[in-house]
Amino acid sequence: MRIVAKGLTYTYDPKSPFASHALNGVDLTIEEGEFYGIIGHTGSGKSTFVQHLNALIRLTGGSLRVGDYDLADKKCKFIELRSKVGMVFQYPEYQLFAETVEKDVAFGLKNFRKDMGEEERAAAVREALETVGLSYAEMEGRSPFELSGGQKRRVAIAGVIVTKPEVLILDEPAAGLDPLGKQELMELLHRIHGGWCKTVVIVSHDMDEIAENCTRAAVFSEGRVAMEGTPAEIFARSEELFALGLDVPVTARCALLLKERGIGIETDYTCRDFADKVLALWRAKEGGHAQ
Amino acid sequence: MEAVRFDNVKFSYEEDGQDYAVNGVSLSVEEGEFVAVLGRNGSGKSTLAKLINALLVPTEGKVTVFGMDTLDAKMTFEIRKNAGMVFQNPDNQTVASVVEDDVAFGPENIGVPREEIGKRIEFALDAVGMQEFRHATPSRLSGGQKQRVAIAGVLAILPKIMILDESTAMLDPRGRREVMEVIKRLNRERGMTVILITHFMDEALQADRAIVMHRGEAVMDGPPEEIFARSEELETYNLTLPRAAAVCKALQAAGMPVNNAFTAEELAEAICASLQRG
Numbered sequence: 001m002r003i004v005a006k007g008l009t010y011t012y013d014p015k016s017p018f019a020s021h022a023l024n025g026v027d028l029t030i031e032e033g034e035f036y037g038i039i040g041h042t043g044s045g046k047s048t049f050v051q052h053l054n055a056l057i058r059l060t061g062g063s064l065r066v067g068d069y070d071l072a073d074k075k076c077k078f079i080e081l082r083s084k085v086g087m088v089f090q091y092p093e094y095q096l097f098a099e100t101v102e103k104d105v106a107f108g109l110k111n112f113r114k115d116m117g118e119e120e121r122a123a124a125v126r127e128a129l130e131t132v133g134l135s136y137a138e139m140e141g142r143s144p145f146e147l148s149g150g151q152k153r154r155v156a157i158a159g160v161i162v163t164k165p166e167v168l169i170l171d172e173p174a175a176g177l178d179p180l181g182k183q184e185l186m187e188l189l190h191r192i193h194g195g196w197c198k199t200v201v202i203v204s205h206d207m208d209e210i211a212e213n214c215t216r217a218a219v220f221s222e223g224r225v226a227m228e229g230t231p232a233e234i235f236a237r238s239e240e241l242f243a244l245g246l247d248v249p250v251t252a253r254c255a256l257l258l259k260e261r262g263i264g265i266e267t268d269y270t271c272r273d274f275a276d277k278v279l280a281l282w283r284a285k286e287g288g289h290a291q
Numbered sequence: 292m293e294a295v296r297f298d299n300v301k302f303s304y305e306e307d308g309q310d311y312a313v314n315g316v317s318l319s320v321e322e323g324e325f326v327a328v329l330g331r332n333g334s335g336k337s338t339l340a341k342l343i344n345a346l347l348v349p350t351e352g353k354v355t356v357f358g359m360d361t362l363d364a365k366m367t368f369e370i371r372k373n374a375g376m377v378f379q380n381p382d383n384q385t386v387a388s389v390v391e392d393d394v395a396f397g398p399e400n401i402g403v404p405r406e407e408i409g410k411r412i413e414f415a416l417d418a419v420g421m422q423e424f425r426h427a428t429p430s431r432l433s434g435g436q437k438q439r440v441a442i443a444g445v446l447a448i449l450p451k452i453m454i455l456d457e458s459t460a461m462l463d464p465r466g467r468r469e470v471m472e473v474i475k476r477l478n479r480e481r482g483m484t485v486i487l488i489t490h491f492m493d494e495a496l497q498a499d500r501a502i503v504m505h506r507g508e509a510v511m512d513g514p515p516e517e518i519f520a521r522s523e524e525l526e527t528y529n530l531t532l533p534r535a536a537a538v539c540k541a542l543q544a545a546g547m548p549v550n551n552a553f554t555a556e557e558l559a560e561a562i563c564a565s566l567q568r569g
Binding site: 018041042043091148149150175176177178179180181183205208245246247249250251253254257258261263271272274275278279281282285 | 330331332333379431433434457460461463464465466490492529530531533534535537538541542545547554555556558559560562563565566
């Protein structure tokens with residue numbers, strides 16, 4: 001499903017002293033198949049934007065289409081849309097509520113697919129748990145509250161992907177995890193992205209994470225899209241990102257410092273590519289000496 | 292002076308369990324040190340922190356804070372006055388609806404006289420750069436600002452030790468920078484002993500010393516640069532290198548002669564030196 005937003009505007013607490021314009025005309029297209037990154041600091045409108053994508057926030061200005069769903073249309077089938085656009089909030093483990101892991105993961109399914117039989121549902125829950133790397137047999141009857149932090153987060157994600165959404169949106173999915181936990185979570189998302197889930201959208205503050213994982217990204221600032229492109233295109237404009245109060249990946253900071261010293265490196269800013277490009281320069285120099 | 296001392300400390304969350312969250316830790320932190328504690332989730336970092344200010348007491352062994360034994364219940368109050376703790380979630384640490392009342396909560400509870408409380412609020416909000424938000428509502432502040440208020444609340448008790456348990460984990464990069472700057476300044480200018488529990492390797496690089504926890508044991512202890520130079524050992528504890536250090540290691544592995552680097556600046560320096568070497 002292609003996501004097309006045009007002139008999206010949104011105001012929190014309108015007509016009150018606290019009125020704040022969260023979105024000031026967002027134009028953005030996310031093609032099907034992307035692993036899309038949304039960047040921006042707190043208050044830039046990125047969370048407000050993603051909450052529009054499955055109609056958690058109703059459209060008040062502008063237009064938004066997600067696949068064939070026109071979100072400006074009051075007759076739009078919102079429930080159906082929500083089963084196809086999954087949303088994982090920040091720290092989703094705080095939203096676990098059921099007595100057992102099985103019941104927690106099955107909850108969304110019970111609401112979205114009322115026609116589904118017991119057996120079919122159990123099979124879907126099993127598949128969702130196994131997709132996130134947890135064993136159904138071990139987990140099913142346990143209370144979600146006695147699991148470790150990383151396991152809880154996986155259960156929470158299983159509860160969203162159990163409906164096999166075509167678009168999966170995650171707000172800061174790796175926040176608070178240890179470095180290895182972050183890596184494992186990203187691997188999980190790439191695994192899901194290869195199958196029934198066509199498009200993944202992650203909101204992240206971690207520029208290294210965006211550089212390493214995303215196919216494209218948008219930078220939000222003051223309720224608008226300030227930049228859009230591949231990570232290579234975006235991080236080549238480091239100075240502009242600094243001006244917006246944002247960070248850049250370590251590789252981009254390093255590339256910028258090298259540029260100041262007359263060493264130009266063209267890279268996509270992943271650690272691997274950056275190292276390869278530096279090594280190419282070194283080998284060229286060594287080769288030059290050998291002659 | 293020795294601020295914190297652990298003597299063969301063991302701690303189990305179970306009544307008569309053999310499963311130790313902290314398993315035989317001995318260490319000593321001098322007053323004025325800035326110590327980062329690293330380790331995977333579940334490695335015992337937070338338990339270690341809670342043992343310092345007597346939120347937990349050892350199952351075996353002994354913890355002392357400025358010579359006071361945490362097992363001595365009469366000392367608990369005095370220990371907590373000396374060792375303040377800031378937690379992860381900024382929203383769980385607010386008790387009042389106005390910033391200055393929130394900061395006053397700690398001193399009010401330890402019976403600080405009224406006039407003195409005013410001075411302490413002044414001092415604490417100044418120290419974290421939140422003076423202009425004195426009359427603001429905490430719920431309308433950003434995450435970084437909320438954490439600075441939480442730190443101010445701890446500072447108002449005038450502790451000698453500040454323990455931060457993943458206090459930057461929920462913040463955006465700007466909020467993290469704000470909090471790290473406040474912590475470093477308190478350490479540098481006021482000689483505050485800082486114990487920083489973190490998953491961010493770049494934060495650990497800013498400390499004087501890093502301790503790696505693994506399965507309840509303190510398995511590595513030394514200057515952060517020395518710890519990150521032992522990357523193979525670090526990997527066995529499921530920890531990763533700071534990204535610049537990982538790139539540097541990849542270059543070295545491919546045979547390029549570059550000096551060890553841990554930050555983007557050091558990496559650029561090292562690459563430049565290697566490429567321009569004649």
